[in-house]
Amino acid sequence: MEVFEQLKQLIKSKDKQRIVFPEGDDVRILTAVSQLKKDDLLEPIVLGKKDQVLALAKENDLDLSGVMIIDPVTSPDFEDMCQKFHERMQGGKHFQTMEEAEKAMHDANFYGTMLVYTGKADGMVSGAAHSTADTVRPALFILKTKPGMHRISGSFIMERGEEKYVFADCAISIDPTADQLAEFAAQSAATAKMIGIDPKVAFLSFSTKGSAKGPQVDKVSEAAKIFKDQHPEIPADGELQFDAAFVPAVAKLKAPGSEVAGHANVFVFPELQSGNIAYKITQRLGGFTAIGPVLQGVAKPVNDLSRGCSADDVYKISILTAAQAVSAD
Numbered sequence: 001m002e003v004f005e006q007l008k009q010l011i012k013s014k015d016k017q018r019i020v021f022p023e024g025d026d027v028r029i030l031t032a033v034s035q036l037k038k039d040d041l042l043e044p045i046v047l048g049k050k051d052q053v054l055a056l057a058k059e060n061d062l063d064l065s066g067v068m069i070i071d072p073v074t075s076p077d078f079e080d081m082c083q084k085f086h087e088r089m090q091g092g093k094h095f096q097t098m099e100e101a102e103k104a105m106h107d108a109n110f111y112g113t114m115l116v117y118t119g120k121a122d123g124m125v126s127g128a129a130h131s132t133a134d135t136v137r138p139a140l141f142i143l144k145t146k147p148g149m150h151r152i153s154g155s156f157i158m159e160r161g162e163e164k165y166v167f168a169d170c171a172i173s174i175d176p177t178a179d180q181l182a183e184f185a186a187q188s189a190a191t192a193k194m195i196g197i198d199p200k201v202a203f204l205s206f207s208t209k210g211s212a213k214g215p216q217v218d219k220v221s222e223a224a225k226i227f228k229d230q231h232p233e234i235p236a237d238g239e240l241q242f243d244a245a246f247v248p249a250v251a252k253l254k255a256p257g258s259e260v261a262g263h264a265n266v267f268v269f270p271e272l273q274s275g276n277i278a279y280k281i282t283q284r285l286g287g288f289t290a291i292g293p294v295l296q297g298v299a300k301p302v303n304d305l306s307r308g309c310s311a312d313d314v315y316k317i318s319i320l321t322a323a324q325a326v327s328a329d
């Protein structure tokens, strides 16, 4: 069965997950929400001014009947949310005054993240109209990392027909250390398993097994070593160039004997420049659908979108968000 069909079956077999969409002024979000509601997959909560959200839906012939729409600022729980956010921020460096807390709660991404934090929603999808930094910062401040995790990363599920791969980190950490890369690999292997991929992890570089030298190469081979020590049960190798990781004939030449080279399906990039560029090239030149960024390592499910996303991308990441919420139960 197709992966997203499996995820749909999974979320249909449980209580409906309440997923909050802070961008009620974006037609792609409303299109996906209308379809998700029609398909009876989850309970969407849209943030925005009700009359404006409904007017945009009508203009685009979208049915939002039964969808909860909340205007954060006029909602009865606004003061309570400000108070709870203020308490959550105590002891940190940001939003220390009540005034700052109230200002933050006017931002739909902060308010939506607080709905998730307080258990009024099970997950959040945003980023069609906001940068990744604006989408992710509330989650970093409020939800923080899962127990045992140190850093959040962002992966993409790259899909073309039957082909599916996980690329990471394509969204969050600008220049990760070797330890952080190893952690991102573990998070990405878990994402791969969730969508039915048996993970084979390649730590990518411009070098294969010492063919080039330098600190950038050392970081990647060190990350592979750390990962192999921590997760001997997951096949992994590095440092590998992409052709050695992906093409069996090249793997034989460049990395003979590797259990991963030529067959990798989880690709860990050395830093954000290469990860973000690679996923967009694969999407735009390679004809793959890019689902994500799937935020990995966050304490509760919050997922980002590219501002270049389609309504179908929103639909798919929403299903994945609900599946993450169900799996965490």
Ligand SMILES: CC(C)(COP(=O)(O)OP(=O)(O)OC[C@H]1O[C@@H](n2cnc3c(N)ncnc32)[C@H](O)[C@@H]1OP(=O)(O)O)[C@@H](O)C(=O)NCCC(=O)NCCS
Residues within 6 Å of the ligand: 092, 093, 094, 131, 132, 133, 134, 136, 137, 140, 141, 145, 150, 151, 152, 153, 170, 171, 172, 173, 174, 276, 293
């Ligand atoms: C994600 C990002 C916004 C974080 O920004 P930052 O400046 O490092 O973080 P801030 O200074 O705002 O700090 C917020 C908090 O989150 C923490 N944090 C930052 N990155 C983190 C990560 N990857 N995982 C967990 N926590 C993180 C910080 O340590 C800080 O915690 P503190 O308040 O307890 O000290 C930033 O790294 C970024 O812009 N990344 C690139 C996003 C992007 O444009 N991607 C391309 C498009 S997808």
Ligand SMILES: CC(=O)OP(=O)(O)O
Residues within 6 Å of the ligand: 127, 130, 131, 132, 170, 171, 276, 292, 293, 305, 306, 307, 308
């Ligand atoms: C993930 C990503 O690159 O997001 P955006 O296109 O919005 O910058």
